[in-house]
Amino acid sequence: MTTIAVLGAGKIGEALLAGLLQAGRDAEDLLFTERHPDRAAELTARYGIAKVEIDEAAKRADVLVVAVKPQDIDPVLTELAPVVGPSSLVVSLCAGLPTSLYERRLPEGVPVVRVMPNTPMVVGEAMSAVSAGTHATTAHVALVTDLLSAVGQVIEVPESQQDAVTALSGSGPAYFFYLVEAMIDAGILLGLPRAVAEKLIVQSAVGAAKMLAESSEHPVILREAVTSPGGTTINAIRELEKHGVRAALLDAIEAARDRSVQLGQ
Numbered sequence: 682m683t684t685i686a687v688l689g690a691g692k693i694g695e696a697l698l699a700g701l702l703q704a705g706r707d708a709e710d711l712l713f714t715e716r717h718p719d720r721a722a723e724l725t726a727r728y729g730i731a732k733v734e735i736d737e738a739a740k741r742a743d744v745l746v747v748a749v750k751p752q753d754i755d756p757v758l759t760e761l762a763p764v765v766g767p768s769s770l771v772v773s774l775c776a777g778l779p780t781s782l783y784e785r786r787l788p789e790g791v792p793v794v795r796v797m798p799n800t801p802m803v804v805g806e807a808m809s810a811v812s813a814g815t816h817a818t819t820a821h822v823a824l825v826t827d828l829l830s831a832v833g834q835v836i837e838v839p840e841s842q843q844d845a846v847t848a849l850s851g852s853g854p855a856y857f858f859y860l861v862e863a864m865i866d867a868g869i870l871l872g873l874p875r876a877v878a879e880k881l882i883v884q885s886a887v888g889a890a891k892m893l894a895e896s897s898e899h900p901v902i903l904r905e906a907v908t909s910p911g912g913t914t915i916n917a918i919r920e921l922e923k924h925g926v927r928a929a930l931l932d933a934i935e936a937a938r939d940r941s942v943q944l945g946q
Contacts (some may be wrong), residue, residue, distance in 0.1 A: 685828065686712040686742035688735060688757060689749035690724055692776055696802040697746065698730060700832035703805070734852045739764035744824070748774045751944050757812040758786040765791055768846050768939030772828075774798055776847050780814030780840060794825045797843055797851045798833075799908055812840035826851025844945070848937035856930070861886055 685701065687694045692712045698711055708729040715721040721732040729819075738745060739761060749757055750824060754775055765771065767790035771783055780793040793814035798807045809829045813822050822837060829835045861882055868878025892903055908914045921927070 682707065682710045683744060683824070683872035684710050684712065684742045685744045685746060686886060687746045687748055688714045689747065689753075690715040690720065690746065691750075692800065693798060693802055694746070694748035695724060696807075697748065697774075697832055698724070698827075700805055701754060701828065702728060704831035706831075712742055713935070714738055734783065735760040736764045739769060742769070744772060744828070746772045746774060751775045751777050754778060754782075758783065762787055767791055767816070770794065770817075770824065772796060772825055776851055777844070777941040778866075779843075780812070780817075781946045782945070783878045784815055792821050794821055795840060795843060796825065796829065797846045798829070799851050800854050800889075802832045803912055805832050808853075809833060809835045810838045810843065810846040811835060812838055812852065814840075828880065844938050844941040847941040848934045851941075852934075852937045856933070857886065859924055876888075 687698055690698070694713065698713060699802065701711060702708065711728075711730045712733050713721075713724065713730055714735055715724065715732055715780060724730065725732055731743070735757065737809075745761070745765065747754070763772075764771055769791060771787065771791055771793045773780070773783060773793060773795050774797075776797065778795070780795050783793040784791070794817050795812045796809055798809040801807050802809075807829070809832075811825050811829070815817075826835045826837070829931055864882045865875065865878045868881065869875055873881070889903075893900065896903065904918075908918065
């Protein structure tokens with residue numbers, strides 16, 4: 682069985698560990714690193730997974746999943762460089778960081794696969810995009826795809842598209858949360874209690890997402906099905922267009938893409 686070490690057990694790292702356990706992996710085949718002792722003890726008590734240091738993780742694990750914040754990558758690569766080789770597979774979950782960064786800092790021949798997941802991983806509904814580095818093979822990509830399938834859906838994209846993926850699906854949940862927050866406020870403005878407004882909007886979002894996922898119809902068709910001539914919905918859509926909501930969303934996602942590019946530099 683493949684041994685997997687998650688380097689950095691924040692929310693995404695923990696979600697991956699939990700998903701792998703739920704998918705049938707044994708706790709003995711999983712490891713994690715964590716710099717905060719209290720957090721490490723909590724995770725070991727919760728999942729029965731051993732906390733190790735980076736050098737031990739590199740010795741024992743076949744796959745090293747780097748799940749730290751992009752700004753914390755330097756010390757991790759400094760510790761990894763002396764203890765990894767071509768037999769180790771490094772998987773990066775760090776937003777904006779290209780495989781070339783790892784390949785420059787790690788020994789020649791180390792295979793690297795770049796992944797852009799998103800936070801619905803914590804409920805097993807992540808959307809993850811994977812890209813192979815210079816030394817990663819189709820077998821490496823298949824292994825990573827299999828691992829990530831435990832916590833959601835996976836697609837493979839060229840690495841040149843990863844900044845766009847980061848802006849669209851990596852940051853995407855925040856856009857939906859922002860919209861839901863605004864709609865709940867609108868419900869309160871219209872006189873509904875917060876709990877009622879929240880229930881109405883959250884379930885509407887769940888139902889709409891399920892329709893999108895399960896229907897073969899284009900989103901425009903689904904929207905038009907709710908938009909009766911002269912009705913309430915078309916009046917709302919007119920106001921959204923009047924205020925440039927579509928253009929603002931395009932600009933926002935471009936800004937997120939630009940920031941992803943900056944992080945990679």
